Amino acid sequence: MTSRLTESVAVQPKVQRSVGLWTMLWNDKFAFVSFLFLVVMVFLAVFGPWLLEQPATKLNLRLRNAPPFSLDNGWLYFLGADALGRSMIARLIVASQNTLLVAASAVAVSLIIGGALGILAGYFNGRFSTVIMRFADIIMSFPSLLIAVVVLYIFEPKVANLVLVLSITRLPVYMRTARAEVLEIRERQFIAAAKTLGASHSRLITRHIAPLVVPTLTTIATLEFAFVMLAESSLSFLGIGIQPPEITWGLMVAQGRNYLQSAWWLSFFPGLMIMFSALALNLLSGWTRIALDPVQRWRLEITNQQAS
Amino acid sequence: MRQFLARRIFHSLISLVGLLVLVFFLARLTGNPGDLYLPLDSSIETRQAFTEKHGYDDPAYIQFGRYVRDLLSGDMGESVRKKRPALEIVLEAIPVTLMLAASAMFLALVGAVIVGARAAYRPGGVFDRVASISSLVSASAPDFWIAITAIIVFSVHLQWLPTSGLGGPIYWIMPVCVLLIRPFGLLVQVVRSSMLTVLSAAYIKTARAKGVKEKSIVFVHALRNAMIPVITVAGDQAAAMANGAVIVETIFGWPGIGKLMIDSIVQRDFAVVQAAILVTAFVILSINIVVDLTYAVLDPRIRKRS
Numbered sequence: 298m299t300s301r302l303t304e305s306v307a308v309q310p311k312v313q314r315s316v317g318l319w320t321m322l323w324n325d326k327f328a329f330v331s332f333l334f335l336v337v338m339v340f341l342a343v344f345g346p347w348l349l350e351q352p353a354t355k356l357n358l359r360l361r362n363a364p365p366f367s368l369d370n371g372w373l374y375f376l377g378a379d380a381l382g383r384s385m386i387a388r389l390i391v392a393s394q395n396t397l398l399v400a401a402s403a404v405a406v407s408l409i410i411g412g413a414l415g416i417l418a419g420y421f422n423g424r425f426s427t428v429i430m431r432f433a434d435i436i437m438s439f440p441s442l443l444i445a446v447v448v449l450y451i452f453e454p455k456v457a458n459l460v461l462v463l464s465i466t467r468l469p470v471y472m473r474t475a476r477a478e479v480l481e482i483r484e485r486q487f488i489a490a491a492k493t494l495g496a497s498h499s500r501l502i503t504r505h506i507a508p509l510v511v512p513t514l515t516t517i518a519t520l521e522f523a524f525v526m527l528a529e530s531s532l533s534f535l536g537i538g539i540q541p542p543e544i545t546w547g548l549m550v551a552q553g554r555n556y557l558q559s560a561w562w563l564s565f566f567p568g569l570m571i572m573f574s575a576l577a578l579n580l581l582s583g584w585t586r587i588a589l590d591p592v593q594r595w596r597l598e599i600t601n602q603q604a605s
Numbered sequence: 606m607r608q609f610l611a612r613r614i615f616h617s618l619i620s621l622v623g624l625l626v627l628v629f630f631l632a633r634l635t636g637n638p639g640d641l642y643l644p645l646d647s648s649i650e651t652r653q654a655f656t657e658k659h660g661y662d663d664p665a666y667i668q669f670g671r672y673v674r675d676l677l678s679g680d681m682g683e684s685v686r687k688k689r690p691a692l693e694i695v696l697e698a699i700p701v702t703l704m705l706a707a708s709a710m711f712l713a714l715v716g717a718v719i720v721g722a723r724a725a726y727r728p729g730g731v732f733d734r735v736a737s738i739s740s741l742v743s744a745s746a747p748d749f750w751i752a753i754t755a756i757i758v759f760s761v762h763l764q765w766l767p768t769s770g771l772g773g774p775i776y777w778i779m780p781v782c783v784l785l786i787r788p789f790g791l792l793v794q795v796v797r798s799s800m801l802t803v804l805s806a807a808y809i810k811t812a813r814a815k816g817v818k819e820k821s822i823v824f825v826h827a828l829r830n831a832m833i834p835v836i837t838v839a840g841d842q843a844a845a846m847a848n849g850a851v852i853v854e855t856i857f858g859w860p861g862i863g864k865l866m867i868d869s870i871v872q873r874d875f876a877v878v879q880a881a882i883l884v885t886a887f888v889i890l891s892i893n894i895v896v897d898l899t900y901a902v903l904d905p906r907i908r909k910r911s
Contacts, residue, residue, distance in 0.1 A: 443848070568750025
């Protein structure tokens with residue numbers, strides 16, 4: 298450990314200052330594969346449903362529960378077919394849109410609201426801050442899934458409500474991080490300087506503080522995306538998330554549960570997609586954390602030099 | 606110390622009251638509580654009688670006062686489904702969930718400490734790399750999918766384990782393993798990074814220079830100090846365990862609080878849902894207080910600060 302540290306410190310000055318993000322990404326193979334996977338997923342989620350709407354909904358009773366890994370019925374049936382003979386591949390791709398869309402909207406909502414509340418709480422550190430943080434404590438002290446269950450019980454399980462409840466349960470993460478960062482930043486010299494020059498509260502927050510907090514929050518958002526996706530899948534699996542005929546991966550796992558004995562692939566593949574996506578997000582978030590942190594960035598740059 | 610404890614209990618009470626208000630007003634927001642408490646197919650007369658009996662036509666603040674008074678006397682309403690006090694039903698279900706969560710958490714902690722410490726001992730080594738990747742995989746796995754896949758493999762194909770139900774030790778294997786997978790993955794990462802920091806501390810070098818055995822350095826000298834962040838994360842996992850328990854109990858048919866809640870929701874038994882929320886919140890807040898006390902035991906500085 299110590300020897301590696303000293304060695305790398307010694308090498309550090311030789312490394313070019315501006316190693317591109319792309320090169321760093323290429324060097325970390327796990328992060329690169331994750332990135333590629335996510336790009337393909339997003340592409341499929343955007344264009345897939347438009348291209349595959351028809352095979353995803355077309356019933357084909359001759360192919361009911363057709364087993365996977367056979368090309369006899371064309372590539373669309375390579376992962377088998379469901380209980381109504383619909384192509385698994387087409388359904389997985391169509392479902393990816395809902396899955397990613399719900400997670401992305403929930404993450405965006407909680408990032409914006411939680412980030413804003415946290416920054417304000419850190420900036421006006423006083424009674425307002427205490428109230429906000431108590432509120433975060435209440436949310437945190439209770440299992441998110443159960444909050445979601447209750448809210449979706451009282452209101453309808455519509456997509457909008459699902460997004461809302463998922464984002465509310467994840468607010469505290471952003472609130473706490475943003476507040477902690479701002480508490481530290483507002484003590485720095487350049488804030489005092491800006492204040493002396495007569496900057497208003499809103500200018501200080503938007504031009505001086507927010508730009509420093511946003512990168513941290515974005516890194517957390519990547520990680521949160523995986524978490525929210527898993528939460529949405531759990532809710533849809535329990536039958537209180539997305540309702541049929543809409544589909545998400547979580548709902549597909551639930552629907553396949555009735556055929557565990559005869560057709561394992563109905564539940565297996567959608568779950569696998571959830572896991573791969575969550576894993577890719579986790580790996581990429583770990584990489585971003587290092588790549589965007591000037592203190593740790595050399596770890597990725599070093600590998601580059603040794604490789605060349 | 607006593608002051609510290611008092612403050613923590615006070616904060617928890619605030620959270621509990623906040624939750625109480627939230628649940629009460631969310632339930633009233635939707636209009637007629639009869640829609641929430643009674644089954645969907647109950648007649649208009651039943652609803653009318655229900656509304657009058659419970660005074661749901663009174664102003665909200667009077668209702669809230671009555672609600673709090675009933676709560677304090679231990680009355681959380683009656684289950685429409687089972688015709689018994691809701692609290693009684695919930696208290697029957699709690700021990701099952703606690704046993705399940707406690708055994709999963711215990712195994713996850715022990716396993717994570719062993720694996721994480723071993724990985725941190727030689728960072729970048731083969732064991733470390735395997736542990737890092739597999740802990741990431743297990744932290745990313747959807748638990749309901751793991752449960753279903755485990756049923757396909759171990760119950761349907763190999764026929765080693767029962768698919769569901771509650772009975773001898775053999776019934777515990779799959780639920781506990783499924784429940785511990787995600788906390789385990791997370792804890793391994795925390796133990797590893799925490800141990801990495803501690804193992805490079807000066808006092809570890811001193812211990813080595815004195816000729817203390819490596820095993821005792823890692824598991825006695827380093828581990829004690831590395832445990833603080835681990836306990837924090839493990840404590841935060843208490844709420845996550847309740848999430849997992851909902852899934853695991855539903856899939857494996859365990860009569861715990863999670864299954865009770867989902868069943869009550871499906872059958873629209875709101876009194877039970879409400880009682881379950883409050884009792885679960887109470888348990889989780891108590892666990893958080895215990896976690897805070899553990900800090901004080903582990904780290905004398907925290908004891909002094911309060």
